[in-house]
Amino acid sequence: MTAVWSGIPALYTRRARITLKGASAMVGQLASPVLWILVVGPAMAKALGGFAPGIDYFTYVAVGQIAFLVPFTAMFAGTTVITDRLFGIIPELTVAPIPRFAYPLANALLVLTTALVQSGLMLVLATARGAHLSSSVTRAPWFVAGVTLLCLTLYGVAESLAHRIPRQEVYGPLIPAIGVTPFLLCGSVYPLHTLPGWIQSLSKVLPWTHAVALIRYGSMGGDPGLRAIWNRTSQPEMAVLSVLVLAVYAFGALALAVRNFTRTTTS
Amino acid sequence: MSSLTARSTLRSSDRAEADALAVSVENLTKVYPDGTEAVRGISFAVGEGEVFGLLGPNGAGKSTTLGMLTGTVRPSGGRVEVGGRLISPQAYEARRLMGVVFQTSTLDRQLSAVANLKLHARLWGMSKPDASQRIAELLSVVGLSERGDHPVATYSGGMSRRLEIARALLARPRLLILDEPTVGLDPIVREDLWSLIMRLHSDAGVAVIVSTHYLEEAESICDRVAIVDHGRLLALDTPRHLIDSLGGAVIDVRTDEPERIAGRPDVAAIALHAPVVRDHLVSVPIATKDVSLAALVSELQQLSSSVTVRHSTLNDVFIHLTATGRTFEGARS
Numbered sequence: 001m002t003a004v005w006s007g008i009p010a011l012y013t014r015r016a017r018i019t020l021k022g023a024s025a026m027v028g029q030l031a032s033p034v035l036w037i038l039v040v041g042p043a044m045a046k047a048l049g050g051f052a053p054g055i056d057y058f059t060y061v062a063v064g065q066i067a068f069l070v071p072f073t074a075m076f077a078g079t080t081v082i083t084d085r086l087f088g089i090i091p092e093l094t095v096a097p098i099p100r101f102a103y104p105l106a107n108a109l110l111v112l113t114t115a116l117v118q119s120g121l122m123l124v125l126a127t128a129r130g131a132h133l134s135s136s137v138t139r140a141p142w143f144v145a146g147v148t149l150l151c152l153t154l155y156g157v158a159e160s161l162a163h164r165i166p167r168q169e170v171y172g173p174l175i176p177a178i179g180v181t182p183f184l185l186c187g188s189v190y191p192l193h194t195l196p197g198w199i200q201s202l203s204k205v206l207p208w209t210h211a212v213a214l215i216r217y218g219s220m221g222g223d224p225g226l227r228a229i230w231n232r233t234s235q236p237e238m239a240v241l242s243v244l245v246l247a248v249y250a251f252g253a254l255a256l257a258v259r260n261f262t263r264t265t266t267s
Numbered sequence: 268m269s270s271l272t273a274r275s276t277l278r279s280s281d282r283a284e285a286d287a288l289a290v291s292v293e294n295l296t297k298v299y300p301d302g303t304e305a306v307r308g309i310s311f312a313v314g315e316g317e318v319f320g321l322l323g324p325n326g327a328g329k330s331t332t333l334g335m336l337t338g339t340v341r342p343s344g345g346r347v348e349v350g351g352r353l354i355s356p357q358a359y360e361a362r363r364l365m366g367v368v369f370q371t372s373t374l375d376r377q378l379s380a381v382a383n384l385k386l387h388a389r390l391w392g393m394s395k396p397d398a399s400q401r402i403a404e405l406l407s408v409v410g411l412s413e414r415g416d417h418p419v420a421t422y423s424g425g426m427s428r429r430l431e432i433a434r435a436l437l438a439r440p441r442l443l444i445l446d447e448p449t450v451g452l453d454p455i456v457r458e459d460l461w462s463l464i465m466r467l468h469s470d471a472g473v474a475v476i477v478s479t480h481y482l483e484e485a486e487s488i489c490d491r492v493a494i495v496d497h498g499r500l501l502a503l504d505t506p507r508h509l510i511d512s513l514g515g516a517v518i519d520v521r522t523d524e525p526e527r528i529a530g531r532p533d534v535a536a537i538a539l540h541a542p543v544v545r546d547h548l549v550s551v552p553i554a555t556k557d558v559s560l561a562a563l564v565s566e567l568q569q570l571s572s573s574v575t576v577r578h579s580t581l582n583d584v585f586i587h588l589t590a591t592g593r594t595f596e597g598a599r600s
Contacts, residue, residue, distance in 0.1 A: 010389035092373040095337045096390040097363040267340050
């Protein structure tokens with residue numbers, strides 16, 4: 001690996017050190033989804049029952065919480081970029097012999113690591129609480145793809161905003177607005193067909209919706225989410241289409257993040 | 268007089284270019300998208316091991332010039348070479364030859380000094396054994412060995428600055444760029460810091476480009492200084508030559524009628540350059556403290572609250588060039 005490329009692992013390690021020093025934030029991010037898995041999900045399953053035969057509602061809701069956790073984690077990470085920009089190391093990085101994209105890319109990889117670990121923990125917790133997960137070597141990659149691409153998409157948005165927004169006080173309210181609100185529209189807690197028609201159309205273009213469908217396809221097996229989006233018969237074919245949609249989002253968001261970083265650090 | 272002009276600057280540059288160059292800047296310009304011309308055709312060269320001062324008032328174009336040297340500002344025209352490598356297309360190679368200390372702290376305050384230095388070593392492509400050895404060596408030199416594992420957040424301003432200087436020198440750069448490195452520090456810490464910088468400079472033989480507002484510092488440490496204003500290079504030479512060119516001495520007259528004093532024929536007759544008027548102070552550059560001045564000084568004392576004759580300094584040169592650049596233009600014409 002040339003010195004130019006070694007910048008990415010160096011910056012990844014740096015971000016990991018800083019993230020571990022703020023481990024309480026990571027634990028805090030888990031509070032709401034864990035509450036859903038431990039309390040709200042079982043209560044809703046008991047009160048409302050299921051919406052389709054063969055689908056365990058608690059498992060449905062528990063897995064759907066990952067679509068809450070991952071975007072929240074990704075958006076929250078934007079605050080560390082603002083800290084770097086206002087009080088930290090960014091000028092030093094701009095004169096380092098590394099490409100400009102190393103900083104946003106290393107950050108994104110660390111956030112992705114965090115999101116994958118958190119998602120794994122959620123699955124373990126859901127299983128312990130009685131969720132009926134069903135995956136395989138061939139289906140698990142769809143779960144990983146859903147988490148990965150949703151995380152990279154949201155982190156790209158977060159990093160772009162963090163370079164454009166002047167202060168953390170302005171950025172803070174955007175975390176729930178951008179990171180959490182779409183979670184309520186993506187079929188994570190209730191199926192898409194229960195939403196008003198115009199919201200269903202909007203939902204089908206949201207990355208959350210494609211991600212949650214892939215996450216469930218990879219961890220639960222049969223899921224109505226992919227069919228509700230694509231209305232086709234082949235589940236693998238629909239999964240590929242959703243991966244492609246998410247890949248476009250993720251690539252676009254990361255490219256925008258690199259562009260914003262480059263533009264704000266080079267005049 | 269001539270050594271105060273950019274024309275003589277080119278002669279100085281030519282001389283420096285005869286030596287091995289750490290930096291070569293040719294006809295550098297920068298026009299920002301809003302039309303601001305921050306830098307207008309600046310040229311200079313810095314030799315290996317030279318300490319070069321970049322001086323100018325706020326908004327003169329110093330930071331933009333340093334930005335173009337470090338690759339954080341794209342030049343609108345001209346070229347910059349560091350260690351013989353063009354900044355634009357070979358940015359990584361050129362950047363590897365530089366260490367930069369910024370005006371404000373750019374340390375990771377949550378991390379320790381060692382962690383900050385290790386990050387720099389990895390980014391600059393140093394091997395692990397070399398980095399470990401060099402980190403221990405530099406922490407010792409800057410007096411931070413005992414605090415190396417403490418978070419930077421617990422450091423004083425002076426300690427942070429020493430750490431940043433150690434970091435900038437870690438990868439054995441050929442060029443050290445210091446952008447206002449002592450701003451905000453108390454005089455004792457400033458003096459200690461300069462003593463450290465000069466010791467490290469003489470040990471490593473690294474070329475230094477320093478931007479500072481503290482002209483007495485520039486006068487004592489710089490081999491040559493460039494004075495810029497409104498994006499133009501007004502003067503470039505050794506501090507001694509610049510001071511001598513202004514004249515060996517200055518008469519300061521504090522008065523309620525500064526314009527009248529400045530316009531007196533007997534004052535104009537002895538002035539080597541046009542007097543500078545600032546508020547109630549008139550500064551008249553003269554050749555030397557001379558007994559023949561006695562009559563004039565005595566007369567001026569009748570018209571003013573105080574008259575002082577003193578040796579000129581780099582500060583006088585700076586003020587004459589930046590405050591009355593047009594006066595010099597007029598004098599040349």
